[in-house]
Amino acid sequence: MSSLLHFSGHQHFRHRLVLSILSGRHVRVDKIRSDDKNPGLRDFEISLLRLLEKVTNGTVIEISVTGTAILLKPGIISGGAVTHDCPLSRSIGYFLEPVAMLAPFAKTPMQLTLRGITTDENDLSVDLFRTVTLSHLQLFGISDGLELRIKKRGAPPEGGGEAQFLCPIVKQVKTLNFVEPGKVKRIRGVAHAVRVNPQFSNRMIESSRSILNRYIPDIYLYSDVYKGDESGKSPGYALSLLAETTTSAIYCSEAISKAGVAPEDIGLEAARGLMAEVNLGGCVDRKHQILVLLMMVLGSEDVGRCRMSEPTPRTIQFLRDIKQFFGTSFKIVPAEHGSTQLLYSCYGTGYVNANRTLA
Protein backbone atom coordinates (compact mmCIF):
# COMPACT_ATOMS: atom_id res chain seq x y z
CA MET A 1 0.00 0.00 0.00
CA SER A 2 2.91 2.34 0.63
CA SER A 3 3.94 2.45 -3.00
CA LEU A 4 5.21 5.83 -4.07
CA LEU A 5 2.85 8.32 -5.67
CA HIS A 6 4.22 10.94 -7.96
CA PHE A 7 2.95 14.47 -8.65
CA SER A 8 4.22 17.53 -10.46
CA GLY A 9 3.85 21.21 -9.77
CA HIS A 10 3.27 23.38 -6.74
CA GLN A 11 -0.49 23.38 -7.03
CA HIS A 12 -2.64 21.32 -4.71
CA PHE A 13 0.40 20.90 -2.46
CA ARG A 14 -1.50 21.01 0.82
CA HIS A 15 -4.09 18.36 0.17
CA ARG A 16 -1.54 15.99 -1.34
CA LEU A 17 0.51 16.14 1.84
CA VAL A 18 -2.63 15.51 3.89
CA LEU A 19 -3.68 12.55 1.75
CA SER A 20 -0.18 11.12 2.01
CA ILE A 21 -0.17 11.28 5.80
CA LEU A 22 -3.67 9.84 6.12
CA SER A 23 -3.09 7.02 3.66
CA GLY A 24 0.49 6.32 4.74
CA ARG A 25 1.62 6.39 1.14
CA HIS A 26 4.89 8.00 0.18
CA VAL A 27 4.67 11.01 -2.07
CA ARG A 28 7.11 12.66 -4.41
CA VAL A 29 6.32 16.11 -5.79
CA ASP A 30 8.64 17.54 -8.41
CA LYS A 31 8.76 20.45 -10.86
CA ILE A 32 7.80 22.82 -8.07
CA ARG A 33 7.90 26.16 -9.87
CA SER A 34 10.84 24.84 -11.90
CA ASP A 35 10.09 27.36 -14.68
CA ASP A 36 9.72 30.26 -12.31
CA LYS A 37 12.21 33.10 -12.03
CA ASN A 38 12.30 32.21 -8.37
CA PRO A 39 12.10 28.40 -8.42
CA GLY A 40 11.23 25.99 -5.66
CA LEU A 41 9.19 25.91 -2.51
CA ARG A 42 7.96 29.15 -0.94
CA ASP A 43 8.55 29.99 2.71
CA PHE A 44 4.95 29.13 3.64
CA GLU A 45 5.24 25.70 2.04
CA ILE A 46 8.44 24.97 3.92
CA SER A 47 6.72 26.22 7.06
CA LEU A 48 3.79 23.88 6.43
CA LEU A 49 6.18 20.95 6.06
CA ARG A 50 7.77 21.89 9.38
CA LEU A 51 4.35 22.06 11.00
CA LEU A 52 3.43 18.63 9.64
CA GLU A 53 6.68 17.31 11.06
CA LYS A 54 5.67 18.67 14.46
CA VAL A 55 2.22 17.09 14.52
CA THR A 56 3.48 13.72 13.32
CA ASN A 57 6.07 11.28 14.53
CA GLY A 58 8.58 9.58 12.28
CA THR A 59 7.87 11.64 9.19
CA VAL A 60 10.78 11.93 6.79
CA ILE A 61 10.89 14.88 4.42
CA GLU A 62 13.60 15.22 1.82
CA ILE A 63 13.87 18.45 -0.13
CA SER A 64 16.08 18.63 -3.20
CA VAL A 65 18.95 21.13 -3.29
CA THR A 66 17.08 23.43 -5.65
CA GLY A 67 13.88 23.15 -3.62
CA THR A 68 11.93 22.07 -6.69
CA ALA A 69 11.28 18.50 -5.52
CA ILE A 70 10.30 16.89 -2.25
CA LEU A 71 9.83 13.38 -0.99
CA LEU A 72 7.49 12.76 1.92
CA LYS A 73 7.49 9.54 3.89
CA PRO A 74 4.72 10.02 6.41
CA GLY A 75 4.89 8.85 10.00
CA ILE A 76 2.01 8.60 12.42
CA ILE A 77 -0.12 11.56 13.46
CA SER A 78 0.92 12.22 17.04
CA GLY A 79 -1.06 15.35 17.96
CA GLY A 80 -0.59 16.83 21.43
CA ALA A 81 0.48 20.36 22.30
CA VAL A 82 2.22 22.08 19.40
CA THR A 83 3.08 25.73 18.80
CA HIS A 84 3.92 27.10 15.40
CA ASP A 85 4.81 30.54 14.09
CA CYS A 86 3.30 31.04 10.65
CA PRO A 87 5.15 33.18 8.11
CA LEU A 88 3.48 36.45 7.17
CA SER A 89 3.17 35.35 3.53
CA ARG A 90 0.04 33.32 4.35
CA SER A 91 -2.56 33.50 7.07
CA ILE A 92 -3.15 31.04 9.90
CA GLY A 93 -6.01 29.57 7.85
CA TYR A 94 -3.56 28.13 5.31
CA PHE A 95 -2.06 26.02 8.09
CA LEU A 96 -5.26 25.27 10.01
CA GLU A 97 -7.11 23.73 7.11
CA PRO A 98 -4.76 20.78 6.52
CA VAL A 99 -4.26 20.23 10.24
CA ALA A 100 -8.03 20.05 10.77
CA MET A 101 -8.11 17.16 8.29
CA LEU A 102 -5.47 15.26 10.25
CA ALA A 103 -6.17 16.11 13.89
CA PRO A 104 -9.20 13.81 14.42
CA PHE A 105 -6.97 10.83 13.58
CA ALA A 106 -4.10 11.69 15.90
CA LYS A 107 -2.73 9.60 18.74
CA THR A 108 -3.63 12.22 21.33
CA PRO A 109 -5.97 15.23 21.10
CA MET A 110 -4.41 18.17 19.30
CA GLN A 111 -3.81 21.49 21.03
CA LEU A 112 -2.26 23.57 18.32
CA THR A 113 -1.29 27.20 18.85
CA LEU A 114 -0.68 29.17 15.65
CA ARG A 115 0.68 32.69 15.51
CA GLY A 116 0.50 35.05 12.55
CA ILE A 117 -2.18 36.66 10.41
CA THR A 118 -5.69 35.73 11.50
CA THR A 119 -7.68 37.11 8.53
CA ASP A 120 -6.71 37.56 4.90
CA GLU A 121 -8.30 37.28 1.48
CA ASN A 122 -6.85 33.92 0.47
CA ASP A 123 -7.68 31.45 3.19
CA LEU A 124 -10.39 30.89 5.73
CA SER A 125 -10.16 33.43 8.50
CA VAL A 126 -10.16 32.27 12.10
CA ASP A 127 -13.76 33.49 12.33
CA LEU A 128 -15.01 31.36 9.45
CA PHE A 129 -12.95 28.43 10.67
CA ARG A 130 -14.48 28.70 14.13
CA THR A 131 -18.09 29.21 13.07
CA VAL A 132 -18.28 27.20 9.85
CA THR A 133 -15.43 24.70 9.47
CA LEU A 134 -15.85 23.31 12.98
CA SER A 135 -19.58 22.80 12.31
CA HIS A 136 -18.67 20.75 9.27
CA LEU A 137 -16.41 18.51 11.35
CA GLN A 138 -19.30 17.98 13.75
CA LEU A 139 -21.32 16.45 10.91
CA PHE A 140 -18.92 13.53 11.11
CA GLY A 141 -19.09 13.02 14.85
CA ILE A 142 -16.00 15.06 15.65
CA SER A 143 -17.40 17.32 18.34
CA ASP A 144 -16.53 16.88 22.04
CA GLY A 145 -14.02 19.55 22.95
CA LEU A 146 -13.71 20.82 19.39
CA GLU A 147 -12.82 24.48 19.66
CA LEU A 148 -10.92 27.38 18.17
CA ARG A 149 -9.91 30.13 20.57
CA ILE A 150 -9.02 33.44 18.99
CA LYS A 151 -6.55 34.83 21.50
CA LYS A 152 -5.26 37.77 19.49
CA ARG A 153 -6.19 39.32 16.19
CA GLY A 154 -3.52 39.89 13.58
CA ALA A 155 -4.24 41.81 10.39
CA PRO A 156 -1.88 41.78 7.41
CA PRO A 157 0.87 42.73 6.74
CA GLU A 158 2.43 42.48 10.22
CA GLY A 159 0.10 39.95 11.83
CA GLY A 160 0.70 39.38 15.52
CA GLY A 161 -2.43 37.28 15.98
CA GLU A 162 -2.79 34.00 17.83
CA ALA A 163 -5.33 31.20 17.74
CA GLN A 164 -5.53 27.88 19.53
CA PHE A 165 -7.13 24.87 17.89
CA LEU A 166 -8.39 22.09 20.12
CA CYS A 167 -9.50 18.89 18.43
CA PRO A 168 -10.68 15.60 19.93
CA ILE A 169 -9.67 12.26 18.45
CA VAL A 170 -12.12 9.77 17.03
CA LYS A 171 -11.94 6.08 16.26
CA GLN A 172 -13.89 6.44 13.06
CA VAL A 173 -15.92 9.17 11.37
CA LYS A 174 -19.65 8.84 10.80
CA THR A 175 -21.15 8.26 7.38
CA LEU A 176 -22.71 11.42 6.02
CA ASN A 177 -26.16 11.56 4.56
CA PHE A 178 -26.89 15.21 3.88
CA VAL A 179 -29.14 15.78 0.90
CA GLU A 180 -31.75 18.25 2.11
CA PRO A 181 -30.50 21.85 1.96
CA GLY A 182 -33.51 23.31 3.80
CA LYS A 183 -34.23 27.02 3.95
CA VAL A 184 -32.24 29.80 5.54
CA LYS A 185 -33.60 30.49 9.02
CA ARG A 186 -30.95 32.68 10.57
CA ILE A 187 -27.99 34.86 9.72
CA ARG A 188 -25.04 35.40 12.02
CA GLY A 189 -21.92 37.48 11.64
CA VAL A 190 -18.80 38.72 13.32
CA ALA A 191 -17.30 42.11 12.62
CA HIS A 192 -13.94 43.14 13.97
CA ALA A 193 -11.80 46.24 13.65
CA VAL A 194 -8.29 46.43 15.07
CA ARG A 195 -6.04 49.46 15.30
CA VAL A 196 -8.64 51.58 13.52
CA ASN A 197 -11.70 53.49 14.69
CA PRO A 198 -13.81 50.89 16.58
CA GLN A 199 -16.92 52.39 14.96
CA PHE A 200 -15.87 50.67 11.71
CA SER A 201 -17.38 47.41 12.98
CA ASN A 202 -20.78 49.02 13.42
CA ARG A 203 -20.58 50.72 10.05
CA MET A 204 -19.96 47.35 8.32
CA ILE A 205 -22.81 45.79 10.28
CA GLU A 206 -25.23 48.60 9.40
CA SER A 207 -24.55 48.48 5.69
CA SER A 208 -24.77 44.69 5.43
CA ARG A 209 -28.09 44.81 7.28
CA SER A 210 -29.44 47.08 4.56
CA ILE A 211 -29.35 44.01 2.31
CA LEU A 212 -29.98 41.21 4.80
CA ASN A 213 -32.90 42.65 6.78
CA ARG A 214 -35.37 42.10 3.96
CA TYR A 215 -35.26 38.32 4.22
CA ILE A 216 -35.55 37.20 7.80
CA PRO A 217 -35.78 38.80 11.24
CA ASP A 218 -33.35 36.39 12.94
CA ILE A 219 -30.12 38.26 12.27
CA TYR A 220 -27.45 38.76 14.86
CA LEU A 221 -24.22 40.47 13.87
CA TYR A 222 -21.68 40.72 16.61
CA SER A 223 -18.99 43.33 16.93
CA ASP A 224 -15.94 41.60 18.36
CA VAL A 225 -13.66 43.96 20.23
CA TYR A 226 -9.95 43.38 20.71
CA LYS A 227 -7.83 45.92 22.51
CA GLY A 228 -4.16 46.70 23.10
CA ASP A 229 -1.83 43.75 22.75
CA GLU A 230 -4.70 41.51 21.60
CA SER A 231 -5.28 43.51 18.45
CA GLY A 232 -2.06 42.61 16.66
CA LYS A 233 0.46 44.76 14.89
CA SER A 234 -1.37 46.14 11.85
CA PRO A 235 -4.64 47.98 11.28
CA GLY A 236 -7.49 46.12 9.60
CA TYR A 237 -11.14 45.19 9.75
CA ALA A 238 -13.41 42.54 8.30
CA LEU A 239 -16.93 41.18 8.36
CA SER A 240 -17.69 37.48 8.16
CA LEU A 241 -21.26 36.31 7.65
CA LEU A 242 -23.01 32.96 7.72
CA ALA A 243 -26.50 31.83 6.87
CA GLU A 244 -27.83 28.68 8.51
CA THR A 245 -30.71 26.65 7.14
CA THR A 246 -33.42 24.59 8.79
CA THR A 247 -31.35 21.46 8.13
CA SER A 248 -28.15 23.09 9.48
CA ALA A 249 -26.50 23.67 6.13
CA ILE A 250 -24.26 26.72 6.38
CA TYR A 251 -23.30 29.24 3.71
CA CYS A 252 -20.65 31.82 4.50
CA SER A 253 -18.87 34.82 3.10
CA GLU A 254 -16.34 37.34 4.20
CA ALA A 255 -15.03 40.73 3.16
CA ILE A 256 -11.81 42.31 4.33
CA SER A 257 -10.60 45.89 4.58
CA LYS A 258 -8.82 47.22 1.51
CA ALA A 259 -6.99 50.49 1.16
CA GLY A 260 -9.30 53.28 0.10
CA VAL A 261 -12.54 51.32 0.58
CA ALA A 262 -15.07 52.49 3.15
CA PRO A 263 -16.30 50.09 5.86
CA GLU A 264 -19.81 50.43 4.40
CA ASP A 265 -18.63 48.94 1.12
CA ILE A 266 -16.93 46.07 2.93
CA GLY A 267 -20.23 45.36 4.67
CA LEU A 268 -22.08 45.36 1.34
CA GLU A 269 -19.48 43.13 -0.27
CA ALA A 270 -19.83 40.54 2.51
CA ALA A 271 -23.64 40.60 2.26
CA ARG A 272 -23.62 40.27 -1.53
CA GLY A 273 -21.12 37.43 -1.32
CA LEU A 274 -23.44 35.68 1.11
CA MET A 275 -26.41 36.08 -1.22
CA ALA A 276 -24.36 34.58 -4.06
CA GLU A 277 -23.54 31.57 -1.85
CA VAL A 278 -27.17 31.17 -0.76
CA ASN A 279 -28.15 31.24 -4.43
CA LEU A 280 -25.70 28.42 -5.24
CA GLY A 281 -27.35 26.38 -2.51
CA GLY A 282 -26.67 22.80 -1.61
CA CYS A 283 -25.79 21.41 1.81
CA VAL A 284 -22.13 22.44 1.90
CA ASP A 285 -20.61 25.64 0.60
CA ARG A 286 -17.73 25.75 -1.88
CA LYS A 287 -15.05 26.52 0.67
CA HIS A 288 -15.74 23.25 2.46
CA GLN A 289 -16.25 20.85 -0.42
CA ILE A 290 -12.83 19.29 0.01
CA LEU A 291 -13.09 18.79 3.76
CA VAL A 292 -16.51 17.15 3.48
CA LEU A 293 -15.54 14.91 0.55
CA LEU A 294 -12.43 13.76 2.39
CA MET A 295 -14.40 12.83 5.51
CA MET A 296 -16.92 10.98 3.34
CA VAL A 297 -14.10 8.87 1.89
CA LEU A 298 -12.79 8.13 5.38
CA GLY A 299 -16.29 7.22 6.62
CA SER A 300 -17.44 3.74 7.66
CA GLU A 301 -18.06 1.12 5.00
CA ASP A 302 -21.38 2.44 3.86
CA VAL A 303 -22.61 4.83 1.19
CA GLY A 304 -22.21 8.48 2.14
CA ARG A 305 -24.19 11.09 0.27
CA CYS A 306 -24.04 14.86 0.09
CA ARG A 307 -25.72 17.48 -2.07
CA MET A 308 -23.47 20.34 -3.16
CA SER A 309 -23.00 22.84 -5.92
CA GLU A 310 -20.69 22.21 -8.87
CA PRO A 311 -17.12 21.32 -7.91
CA THR A 312 -14.50 24.05 -7.87
CA PRO A 313 -11.25 23.48 -9.81
CA ARG A 314 -9.57 22.55 -6.51
CA THR A 315 -12.30 20.04 -5.76
CA ILE A 316 -11.98 18.39 -9.17
CA GLN A 317 -8.25 17.86 -8.68
CA PHE A 318 -8.88 16.69 -5.13
CA LEU A 319 -11.34 14.05 -6.34
CA ARG A 320 -8.74 12.77 -8.79
CA ASP A 321 -6.04 12.70 -6.15
CA ILE A 322 -8.32 10.89 -3.69
CA LYS A 323 -8.79 8.18 -6.26
CA GLN A 324 -5.03 7.75 -6.49
CA PHE A 325 -4.48 7.63 -2.76
CA PHE A 326 -7.50 5.67 -1.60
CA GLY A 327 -8.88 4.11 -4.79
CA THR A 328 -12.26 5.67 -4.04
CA SER A 329 -14.24 7.41 -6.73
CA PHE A 330 -17.44 9.37 -6.27
CA LYS A 331 -20.62 9.05 -8.19
CA ILE A 332 -21.71 12.56 -9.17
CA VAL A 333 -25.17 13.04 -10.61
CA PRO A 334 -27.59 15.98 -10.84
CA ALA A 335 -29.48 16.32 -7.57
CA GLU A 336 -32.79 16.60 -9.38
CA HIS A 337 -34.11 17.43 -12.80
CA GLY A 338 -33.37 21.02 -13.71
CA SER A 339 -31.04 21.67 -10.80
CA THR A 340 -27.41 22.78 -11.09
CA GLN A 341 -26.76 21.12 -7.76
CA LEU A 342 -25.14 17.71 -7.70
CA LEU A 343 -25.40 14.65 -5.53
CA TYR A 344 -21.99 13.27 -4.55
CA SER A 345 -21.91 9.75 -3.20
CA CYS A 346 -19.16 7.30 -2.38
CA TYR A 347 -18.54 4.12 -0.48
CA GLY A 348 -16.53 4.88 2.66
CA THR A 349 -13.16 3.20 3.12
CA GLY A 350 -13.86 2.39 6.76
CA TYR A 351 -10.78 4.30 7.83
CA VAL A 352 -9.90 3.52 11.43
CA ASN A 353 -7.69 5.71 13.57
CA ALA A 354 -4.84 3.30 14.23
CA ASN A 355 -2.78 5.95 16.01
CA ARG A 356 -5.27 6.32 18.85
CA THR A 357 -4.01 5.28 22.24
CA LEU A 358 -6.23 2.61 23.65
CA ALA A 359 -7.94 3.77 26.80
Place this chain on the structure above:
Amino acid sequence: AQTSLASSRKSRRKDWTKLIYATDLTPEEILRDTDREASDAKDAMDMDEEDFFQIKSRADNGEEVLDRSKEVWSAEELKKWEDEEMLESIRHLFITGEDNP
Protein backbone atom coordinates in the same frame (compact mmCIF):
# COMPACT_ATOMS: atom_id res chain seq x y z
CA ALA B 1 -31.35 35.40 -16.87
CA GLN B 2 -31.19 34.01 -20.41
CA THR B 3 -27.56 33.08 -20.15
CA SER B 4 -27.85 31.49 -16.72
CA LEU B 5 -30.72 29.38 -18.01
CA ALA B 6 -28.64 28.25 -20.97
CA SER B 7 -25.66 27.39 -18.83
CA SER B 8 -27.75 25.43 -16.35
CA ARG B 9 -29.18 23.44 -19.20
CA LYS B 10 -25.68 22.62 -20.38
CA SER B 11 -24.43 21.53 -17.00
CA ARG B 12 -27.42 19.25 -16.70
CA ARG B 13 -26.10 17.33 -19.65
CA LYS B 14 -22.61 17.22 -18.24
CA ASP B 15 -21.47 13.80 -17.05
CA TRP B 16 -19.36 14.86 -14.09
CA THR B 17 -18.24 11.41 -13.05
CA LYS B 18 -16.91 10.74 -16.52
CA LEU B 19 -15.33 14.17 -16.96
CA ILE B 20 -13.48 13.94 -13.67
CA TYR B 21 -12.32 10.35 -13.70
CA ALA B 22 -12.10 9.37 -17.36
CA THR B 23 -10.68 12.40 -19.13
CA ASP B 24 -7.41 14.31 -19.10
CA LEU B 25 -9.10 17.70 -19.13
CA THR B 26 -7.79 20.13 -16.57
CA PRO B 27 -10.26 21.19 -13.85
CA GLU B 28 -10.52 24.59 -15.53
CA GLU B 29 -11.36 22.99 -18.88
CA ILE B 30 -14.08 20.89 -17.32
CA LEU B 31 -15.67 23.94 -15.75
CA ARG B 32 -15.21 26.18 -18.76
CA ASP B 33 -17.41 23.81 -20.73
CA THR B 34 -20.34 25.26 -18.84
CA ASP B 35 -20.23 28.60 -20.60
CA ARG B 36 -19.00 27.55 -23.93
CA GLU B 37 -20.45 30.45 -25.89
CA ALA B 38 -18.24 32.89 -24.07
CA SER B 39 -15.08 30.82 -24.31
CA ASP B 40 -15.66 29.68 -27.87
CA ALA B 41 -15.25 33.20 -29.14
CA LYS B 42 -12.08 33.57 -27.18
CA ASP B 43 -10.73 30.22 -28.30
CA ALA B 44 -11.36 31.12 -31.93
CA MET B 45 -9.32 34.24 -31.48
CA ASP B 46 -6.54 32.30 -29.85
CA MET B 47 -6.55 29.89 -32.77
CA ASP B 48 -6.10 32.68 -35.28
CA GLU B 49 -3.03 33.94 -33.58
CA GLU B 50 -1.70 30.51 -32.86
CA ASP B 51 1.79 30.04 -34.10
CA PHE B 52 4.17 27.15 -34.18
CA PHE B 53 5.73 28.36 -30.98
CA GLN B 54 3.56 28.60 -27.94
CA ILE B 55 4.27 30.63 -24.85
CA LYS B 56 4.90 28.33 -21.99
CA SER B 57 2.07 28.40 -19.44
CA ARG B 58 1.57 31.25 -17.05
CA ALA B 59 4.66 30.62 -15.00
CA ASP B 60 6.41 33.41 -16.83
CA ASN B 61 3.73 35.96 -16.17
CA GLY B 62 5.01 36.37 -12.64
CA GLU B 63 1.57 35.96 -11.09
CA GLU B 64 1.09 32.37 -9.95
CA VAL B 65 -2.11 30.56 -9.10
CA LEU B 66 -2.37 30.53 -5.35
CA ASP B 67 -3.43 27.47 -3.40
CA ARG B 68 -6.33 29.26 -1.75
CA SER B 69 -9.40 27.89 -0.10
CA LYS B 70 -11.64 30.93 -0.27
CA GLU B 71 -13.39 31.00 -3.60
CA VAL B 72 -13.77 34.67 -4.43
CA TRP B 73 -16.65 36.13 -6.33
CA SER B 74 -15.73 38.28 -9.27
CA ALA B 75 -16.69 41.95 -9.20
CA GLU B 76 -19.37 41.34 -11.86
CA GLU B 77 -20.83 38.47 -9.90
CA LEU B 78 -21.16 40.70 -6.85
CA LYS B 79 -22.49 43.57 -8.95
CA LYS B 80 -25.46 41.39 -9.87
CA TRP B 81 -26.60 41.57 -6.29
CA GLU B 82 -27.03 45.30 -6.40
CA ASP B 83 -30.13 44.60 -8.41
CA GLU B 84 -33.43 44.59 -6.50
CA GLU B 85 -34.91 41.87 -8.72
CA MET B 86 -31.94 39.62 -8.18
CA LEU B 87 -32.24 40.02 -4.42
CA GLU B 88 -35.96 39.18 -4.60
CA SER B 89 -35.27 36.13 -6.78
CA ILE B 90 -33.75 34.14 -3.90
CA ARG B 91 -36.48 34.93 -1.37
CA HIS B 92 -37.84 31.38 -1.72
CA LEU B 93 -34.60 30.07 -0.22
CA PHE B 94 -35.47 31.65 3.13
CA ILE B 95 -38.05 30.35 5.61
CA THR B 96 -40.07 33.51 5.18
CA GLY B 97 -40.38 33.02 1.41
CA GLU B 98 -42.99 31.18 -0.63
CA ASP B 99 -42.38 27.55 -1.55
CA ASN B 100 -42.60 28.07 -5.27
CA PRO B 101 -40.76 31.05 -6.69
